[in-house]
Amino acid sequence: MSDYGLDSWTVNAPLTGVCVERGGQFAAFAGGDGCVRTVSLVEPESSLSVWPLTEGAVLALTPDCQEGGFLCGADDSTLYQVHPNDGPRELALLTRSWPDQLVSHPCGLRAVSDGPEVRLLDAEGRLVTVLAEHPSTVAGLAFDDGGRRLAVSHYNGVSLWTLDRRSREPQRLCHRGSHLDLTWSRNGRFLVTATQEKTLHVWDLAAGQDATLGPCINKVKALSWSADGSWLLASGADTVSGWSFSNGRLPAAAPHMLGRYSEHLIGNVSANPSLALAAAGYNDGGLELVSLAVQPQRRRLVSAPGSPIAGLAWSPNGDHLLGGDKDGRLFAYRFDTDSLARLACTD
């Protein structure tokens, strides 16, 4: 597959986050030098715009609730909004901890962690409410698809807040251990956390059941749902680990190993949002595309070895793949949709 375009940049800072805003026009890279760098995905040969936020590091980056913007949390305890044309604006200064967990929903909500609390902000940046007090520092945040429920992970489980009810008490989903990153299934039925103990934990909210998945070789740092919602993909092993949710029940604990085994572990995985394939980033800097739909699964090496891939993100329509590594090599692939589709569906 040679029919793709590649832009790449080298910056003197490890990548700490990457994403594409909801409109699909701009991508942003967060850096360990306290800067956010934005680039247009639609204008040809566009260059990086550099937006310095802090002296330390940008810890978290996510698309903002409205098209065209990004949310960033930095280790100066400040939550920023960054617009590719206008630059950064301070949204909130936290008092208890670093804003290292951020999430937004297109209905106009933003959630940011502040130690054991979660602050909810509206689209104008006004504080809607503070969700307190979780059993430990918040380690993961996720809105369900409708934006009605916010799941918050922490020690010994997840707190599930139903936002429109203005309920003061969340539903508690309990399981011992430290729960970190978390994600909802597309239909809002399953909630999955990555744990400190190299496993995943899944709750079936409709059936009132839960189960532990894994273990993986490494702690899972990236969770991603396939385009049709039938696979949950995870990093942490020497192939892409996948659990099938296609029959609507809790999956078996042992993952399917998708793609070929490698000498190196996968640190990042991101499913394409429209096709049955995923991008996998290895700890040796290798990058490949893995088909999820055909047997045997295909893979293509897209990148030569270097330092560990630190982040991967697809544009909403699935034709751009953005990422970077711990040495500050940033890349933006622009794929031809037809050849991507051929990789996903044919031998």
Place this chain on the structure above:
Amino acid sequence: MTQRVPVTVLTGFLGSGKTTLLNRILTENHGQRIAVIENEFGEIGVDQELVINADEEIFEMNNGCICCTVRGDLIRILGNLIKRRDKFDRILVETTGLADPGPVAQTFFVDDETRESFDLDGVVTLVDAKHAELHLDTSEEAASQIAFADVIIINKIDLVDTDALDALKRRLRSMNLMARIEQVEMADAPMEQVLNVGGFDLDRALELKPSFLEPEYAFEWGGVLRLDGKAKFRLQNGPDPVMSAVLEPIRAATTEALMETAERVYTRFSAPGEVLQPGATMSPGETLWTLTLTDADQYEYTLEADQPGLYALFTEHTPEEFDAGFYGDSGADIDVATEHFFNPEHTHDDTVGSIALELEGDIDGTALNAWMGQLLQTRGPDIFRMKGILAIAGEERRFVFQGVHMLFDGQPGNAWGDQPRASRLVFIGRNLDEAELAQGLRNCRAR
């Protein structure tokens, strides 16, 4: 691999001067970029580049071991610090006075990413000379802070006399054979005593100090007396209604001669003693004497030697504990020419202690694995720390390992070469049974 950032854990009882020490370290002109992770009650008032407040959030791992507790907040904070382009030269983690250092230490064994980027350099425990004994008597956390230490700094030594300081040092030493003990006045410990400890460095795991293999004596005190005929040994009531003692000729009134003689007589303390009533006579020789010290206010025993000369008396407790003294026939005091305090095993009934084992020759790797596995499963919560150098049969290099509770880590070290092959282990923990551990190690001897 890139250079790992060293992490020093600073722990200490309330009021031991931790904050003063921390401030001294930070204000000293050392040219290092230091980030401080401080507990929520900390009161650092210095202009420090980065002071991070941590809530000491501990969680239990789901692996079924109750001792497997980890500081998740530390994983998160360190994970965020390593994202910076401009790295720190060192991280200092301060714990609250009541904290058990176990979870902090275990964090570095449990989380792969943390240990990839950070190197737990050592645990430094600060104690206050005046109140340490009280803290140790009343607090389990205080005992575990001593047990986990690589360096113990006794602060405020100007507030106690020499005897009290010696007693404290002996007690600390008996609890933790591995730690280096330093004494300071106003928390003025030089930076090099606190940083670059290398306590968790496998290469430096067993740079054994001389005290390391000093046997645990069953007597606390030995003194040299010049005897010419009879002498009186007069005692008051003390902490024990009986006390064992041995009298033995000695070649000179020196510490060196006293240590030699101690080596010769210490096995006698494990045999049954001959019980003496007050007024009876102890003579030099093979006998272990058991002095009765009950039902009166004062007791007097006679020391009698056929030949005039120097004699060493070894006693289970120190004479000070019984307000004891030595007198000649005329009633005049007899001076103790030289004395030595031996590591007391039982003065304070500390349940925390350390045990050093040595086994000459080779051990069988498979047997060792089985023993360690079983030991850590059953005694993991009681074993705070362990370190060892092992001579494994068929392996040319030393095997070096160390652990915290159930977690451990090991790797091959230097080759034995011409050095005699022997395995050495140290355990620090609670209610450790030396006989059981020694037997367990002997069972691993290669055939």
